Amino acid sequence: xxxxxxxxxxxxxxxxxxxxxxxxxxxxxxxxxxxxxxxxxxxxxxxxxxxxxxxxxxxxxxxxxxxxxxxxxxxxxxxxxxxxxxxxxxxxxxxxxxxxxxxxxxxxxxxxxxxxxxxxxxxxxxxxxxxxxxxxxxxxxxxxxxxxxxxxxxxxxxxxxxxxxxxxxxxxxxxxxxxxxxxxxxxxxxxxxxxxxxxxxxxxxxxxxxxxxxxxxxxxxxxxxxxxxxxxxxxxxxxxxxxxxxxxxxxxxxxxxxxxxxxxxxxxxxxxxxxxxxxxxxxxxxxxxxxxxxxxxxxxxxxxxxxxxxxxxxxxxxxxxxxxxxxxxxxxxxxxxxxxxxxxxxxxxxxxxxxxxxxxxxxxxxxxxxxxxxxxxxxxxxxxxxxxxxxxxxxxxxxxxxxxxxxxxxxxxxxxxxxxxxxxxxxxxxxxxxxxxxxxxxxxxxxxxxxxxxxxxxxxxx
Ligand SMILES: Cc1cc2nc3c(=O)[nH]c(=O)nc-3n(C[C@H](O)[C@H](O)[C@H](O)COP(=O)(O)OP(=O)(O)OC[C@H]3O[C@@H](n4cnc5c(N)ncnc54)[C@H](O)[C@@H]3O)c2cc1C
Numbered sequence: 001x002x003x004x005x006x007x008x009x010x011x012x013x014x015x016x017x018x019x020x021x022x023x024x025x026x027x028x029x030x031x032x033x034x035x036x037x038x039x040x041x042x043x044x045x046x047x048x049x050x051x052x053x054x055x056x057x058x059x060x061x062x063x064x065x066x067x068x069x070x071x072x073x074x075x076x077x078x079x080x081x082x083x084x085x086x087x088x089x090x091x092x093x094x095x096x097x098x099x100x101x102x103x104x105x106x107x108x109x110x111x112x113x114x115x116x117x118x119x120x121x122x123x124x125x126x127x128x129x130x131x132x133x134x135x136x137x138x139x140x141x142x143x144x145x146x147x148x149x150x151x152x153x154x155x156x157x158x159x160x161x162x163x164x165x166x167x168x169x170x171x172x173x174x175x176x177x178x179x180x181x182x183x184x185x186x187x188x189x190x191x192x193x194x195x196x197x198x199x200x201x202x203x204x205x206x207x208x209x210x211x212x213x214x215x216x217x218x219x220x221x222x223x224x225x226x227x228x229x230x231x232x233x234x235x236x237x238x239x240x241x242x243x244x245x246x247x248x249x250x251x252x253x254x255x256x257x258x259x260x261x262x263x264x265x266x267x268x269x270x271x272x273x274x275x276x277x278x279x280x281x282x283x284x285x286x287x288x289x290x291x292x293x294x295x296x297x298x299x300x301x302x303x304x305x306x307x308x309x310x311x312x313x314x315x316x317x318x319x320x321x322x323x324x325x326x327x328x329x330x331x332x333x334x335x336x337x338x339x340x341x342x343x344x345x346x347x348x349x350x351x352x353x354x355x356x357x358x359x360x361x362x363x364x365x366x367x368x369x370x371x372x373x374x375x376x377x378x379x380x381x382x383x384x385x386x387x388x389x390x391x392x393x394x395x396x397x398x399x400x401x402x403x404x405x406x407x408x409x410x411x412x413x414x415x416x417x418x419x420x421x422x423x424x425x426x427x428x429x430x431x432x433x434x435x436x437x438x439x440x441x442x443x444x445x446x447x448x449x450x451x452x453x454x455x456x457x458x459x460x461x462x
Pocket of ligand 1: 241445
């Protein structure tokens, strides 16, 4: 520690991947960190379980490489040898159309022959390359953006299932600027989305960077929170500690409710908030630390249910030669998507068995995410039979419900980003980040953790 960069006492609120990354970096930088997590476990949305020969991901299932924070973290934690790349078949993705799984075309020749899109749609895809850069007056929905470039069919059988799989969201409500900022930027600078994607791939090649892979770890995504927690000093993690009140005088006084319901207080130089939107909206600020994040309670977070199902290989007719299947709303099925978990990564099911993960609910059918495990299985079993030839009862299953799963960066989201920035500006020493602000994917949250730590230390982010 130096005079310009003194050792600070830092409270980190939220033990998901954002808070854990920030706490790890701060601690590695010599700061005195206390991590508060209201639940009895760390990891937040990352929830990995092992049982018998099954490896279950109850929340996120895979990570897309490409962000510097993710690779830096993997290196720093010594996890490189544990990384598992998606299996050979995982590059195949299916979209359901007309009640059948159709492979997503991955090359121009495959596009010409696919049954997923009509001839008119294929023509529009090729013609899109001629679009000129477009300056819009303001933000538009993701649906409008794709409609303008590719037409209705691309929205119904491309965007809709894709957005259901990533955001569990409604493309008519999601903001193009906030939910897919890279697409928004490509439109402004290059015009054509296809040309923009091709240019990005060319740049990547020229820079000698490999194509980003889909990855996990041999022991599942839980490897990340486990390794981060193991790097924090003994006594720095408080589980079952729900932070309720923040007050700024000469220093920050943080009040939390402990696992027995009692209130405790502690003093800190700086505070990092890495909790979800609803929790930030419920925080109370006092004295000089006045600011309101109450507006964040209006952020929409639809519920999602994840149902992990194990079958004997012979119970499933489909070869499961892919990442999984995404299901457009127009197909009127009960699932947002079905992951072929045991094809995606090795070691997810015992020999002679396969594992599927069904995601249901989201903005499309929130009521399905509120069903119990048995009811959800009854609701989806007919679709699994029709689409994948699944017969009989699962030999293993696990159910995870997420009542407020993923924040929707809907049109008007700048209202929330503005409130977060205003709160930080009014409170020196307060830093806010995570999926409410920095992007919803786990790698984006890791980058957020690096950013938050750097904001406390005053150093570079990654
Ligand atoms: C079902 C599902 C599937 C997903 N699939 C993928 C995927 O495949 N790939 C991908 O990249 N991303 C995926 N995501 C998104 C990604 O998992 C999350 O956006 C990311 O993990 C969020 O991390 P976080 O640390 O910002 O927040 P969280 O993980 O929500 O952690 C915040 C923590 O703060 C705690 N907390 C809240 N209030 C308080 C308080 N007052 N005091 C103390 N602690 C508090 C919470 O208990 C929680 O542990 C998925 C998400 C879900 C729900």
